[in-house]
Amino acid sequence: MCDLFVLFNGYSKLCNDKEMLANCSCSLILGDHNIIVDTMTAWDSDKIITALAGYNILPDMIHYVISTHGHSDHIGNNNLFLKAKHIVGYSVSYKEKYFLHPFESGEKYYINENVEVLPTPGHTLSDVTVLVKTKEGTVAVAGDLFENSEDIENPTIWMSAGSENPALQRKNRAAVAEIAHWIVPGHGPKFKVTEEIRNSLSKQI
Template sequence: MYDVIVLFDGYSENTEMGSCANCSCVLLKGKDNIIVDTLTPWDGEKLQQKLWNNDINCEDIKYVVCTHGHSDHTGCNYLFSNAKLIVGFSISSRDLYFDHDFAGGKPYIINEFVKVIPTPGHTLEDVSVIVETKDRGLVAITGDLFEKEQDLSDDSLWKSVGSGHDDMQQENRNKILKQVDWIVPGHGPMFKVPDHYK
């Protein structure tokens, strides 16, 4: 079983200069240490410090999962030299790229507690991480499939930042809501899934 440690809560807001956003960054501490979404390239020092606070060095991370390829979700991948990278549908280690049929719906099993599943919609190659935890049941780290908790009642929050494949995204949102207890969305704090979705 795993501990889900949200290192940084994601956020997004509109400003006069444009939208200001960074992603939720999550440490999954357990059998294989995993980090999900790695902020922007300007966040390396603070990310490293946060990991040290949790008794983890960058070299201890076995997998880096980026829920999709946008720059605010992939920026510090360079810190994790011992990790296998899963960036959207692409799996690699150094210069080696592995075949995996995410496009055909196949989950990628990291171990008996953690899997990565295809959940396209925000981009056509989004993935989500599903993890069994010690104290919260099943948790999904979804990236921008969910923008923040408030988008459960206000569709415009996720539709306005998506790629226009709203039907596909809605379908994958429903699938996640049915199966998990908690969600870490791309740009807001972790929230509990309301019971009526079950």
């Protein structure tokens, strides 16, 4: 089992028709490997370093950096973690070396027996979700597959945030909800997956 800590809850708020405020959720997984998922914007480095220090973790102690997709609010501080292997969407690399993995064929990437990376395209065509076995059940760190818990009953929230393939996104939202007990969305607090949520998502496919 792993321990999962949400270092920062993501958020998004439309200011007017030309501006919005947004940042992503940032999560820390501690176990056989130390993993950080989604490193926020490039202006958040001090916040992340301070938050990690609260768990006695230095950047060089992180084994994997996972960005659920390549948007700027999810990759901004990847360069803090120079001893880690990096997974950005479907791209797996360490320094200049790239490791080919068939995410496109639906294959999971296994980090260890408690952590795996699942291809969940929709928001972008190379989105991934991190599935983590914890004492409270399986937690899906889903990035922008889910914008927040409110987008279950109001799908216009995630659709208005941008979706390269809404049909795929609907399918993968339902699939992740079937697996997970908890979801960490891209722009909101972690929420518990109920049967009501599963039923609602399955009806939206």
